[in-house]
Amino acid sequence: MNCEILSVGTELLLGNTINTDAASLSDMLAGLGINVFWHSVVGDNPGRLAESVAIARSRADLIITTGGLGPTYDDLTKTVLAESFGLPLVLHQEEVAGLKCWFSTHDRPFTENNLQQAYLPEGCTVFHNDWGTAPGCAFEKDGVRVIMLPGPPSECLPMFRHCAVPYLKTLSEETIVSHQIRVFGMGESAVEARLRDKMEKMRNPTLATYAKQGDVMLRVTAKAPSHEEAEAMCQPVIQAVKAELGQVVYGVDVESLEALVLSLMTERSLTLSAAESLTGGLIGAKFTALPGASAVFRGGAVTYCDECKAAMLHIDPALIAAHGAVSYETAEAMAKGVRAATGSDLAVSATGLAGPDGDGVNPVGTVFVGLATAERVWVRKLHLGAGRDRVRLLAANNAYDMLRRYLTGLPVLMEKG
């Protein structure tokens, strides 16, 4: 099945909104074994939208639209699609009831223009929107499947997962199962070099690598008549990848390193703190972005200046004078200091040079990341190269990687680097 994602919205063409929907949907469609061959974006203009629909119909088996399903005059997607496919729009009474209920529970007056959202192509499968007001839908005409989803990612993505994925699965006699193997501490090209022979020979299941922000993901996808069979085909591949790559595999189907650490620490009722220099609060900010972080994260110190390291973490200024702020010893003292100050079970620290300026001693990208427990302290020395944002992100991810290694009984320091 060859798919086109057609996003509708002038805000995308003005550069006001980045089309993250197209990327997120493509990622999930790849997991379903559906080829996405085209993304297109067109504005809230009926003529140009109709032309883009005609192009999509001529080349794709599946068209997924995002955006333009709301109640205002520039929400044109349903009208134009229905006209292009020669289907009348009909009022869906159960969606009218759902809309009235939404407005009443949200204490907002129901205005007549909102009824527009309950008009959907005749004979379609309705996707009720539990995350907003505009329903989506799916229909088939002349051998082309169309799925319409709202534009806001907070509605588009859960509706894809909960409504479109089950619908797409009914279309195939085969079941597709897909798993994500997450890797930290080995680059994409090194992962590929280690697995290339294996990947090239595989047809079903398939194995592919993807570079993510600060780590690497491998996707295993199997097709089989039943879920159980597809699942059984994936498992040996996952085991083989783990055996080949070893400790750099941090999880299967986990969201991120920090989410894994949060769940491991929550399970064991352990608490965490962080002492941050070059990351400036990023370690804490990433962790506390996760719901449920407050049960684990006690707090931290952002000690950007040396005096702060002394005042907030009781680090002897003589230690910094002797070894430098960017040193094994300072990272160790920061982790110990913040653990004592917050009374947490575990503590991490990061000090280094994010650039663009260096300190005249260490090259830009030199970073020391520490982990303190009640018993001991580990420090990783890293050479992270250039790029301020990248260096800061990798420093934070190394702190989470040391935590996950400690929490899963692996050596905290990597064999190299």
Place this chain on the structure above:
Amino acid sequence: MNCEILSVGTELLLGNTINTDAASLSDMLAGLGINVFWHSVVGDNPGRLAESVAIARSRADLIITTGGLGPTYDDLTKTVLAESFGLPLVLHQEEVAGLKCWFSTHDRPFTENNLQQAYLPEGCTVFHNDWGTAPGCAFEKDGVRVIMLPGPPSECLPMFRHCAVPYLKTLSEETIVSHQIRVFGMGESAVEARLRDKMEKMRNPTLATYAKQGDVMLRVTAKAPSHEEAEAMCQPVIQAVKAELGQVVYGVDVESLEALVLSLMTERSLTLSAAESLTGGLIGAKFTALPGASAVFRGGAVTYCDECKAAMLHIDPALIAAHGAVSYETAEAMAKGVRAATGSDLAVSATGLAGPDGDGVNPVGTVFVGLATAERVWVRKLHLGAGRDRVRLLAANNAYDMLRRYLTGLPVLMEKG
């Protein structure tokens, strides 16, 4: 001039990379008065790329391609575009010399496949790439202009600014000048309501609003025979918007609230610290993401738990017991405490409920943001609604807004909210 941005790369269709180039270029093209009517994405496949080029030629006056200019076998953009437009690719000797120089200064061996990058359509304007290896170019054929740029944003965007913008300006007898007016503390719909009459009447200059992450941007664009005339046409509009919206306008052509605060504080040699609860490090992380932050930011405390507020900021536990962690009094004590602990000139604080869970007293989205100077403390009480990421971002932005108001002599507290 109607433009299509055609992005080439299978990684975009796999959802592995988000197409930020299309958004960034669209934003800059809007500033040049060029209408972007279509974005398309196609993979590294010569047949589908040629089809997409044919569609773009049939509807756009200007086609801007991104990606596919590199040295590997899947870098097809130039070959397919040249063939589509019937232009031969010719070797550009000055680009060969440039490439050899790049490899020698980067201490990497020059391999023959890199020569591919120096082949460009006959008669094109060459855009030398000072940010990577693959040159871009521009040409005109049969009334259609084509601009080809590399894919990585770190090369695509500076090449657009430094090479494509001057090229595009030579095409027009008119000069376009565009300015961005930045607003914090008033929503996009409120801004629009205040300016709608003015905006609807305007033809040249034009005025348009855009919702940005956590604030609002207005763009003023004027066309005139000379830069001076266009500039002179923009200025009265900027002044009128400032007069209408008042203190919520925080700057013209500034990057962000925190970048403005950094420059104001750098100018006056003032230092900053932050005490963060619900933001968990985000205030510090955003500020220290800016190069040059180390001259201003001394550090901070992330006091997610109440005991940390006592231990790190010396806040009397009785104060928290009496008023609660989410209170005017706690925000005040946090700002004072971190200012004392770090010895900074100014200090900000944030405490509140990011959700999804509440505290049983305050609704989710209740946030107190503080600002302490040597003389006094201000606290803003905010009701920021739902959405954990949004609440945390707005809390951080309110801290920067209080700083910029203090630093520019405005009342620190807003009239309402």
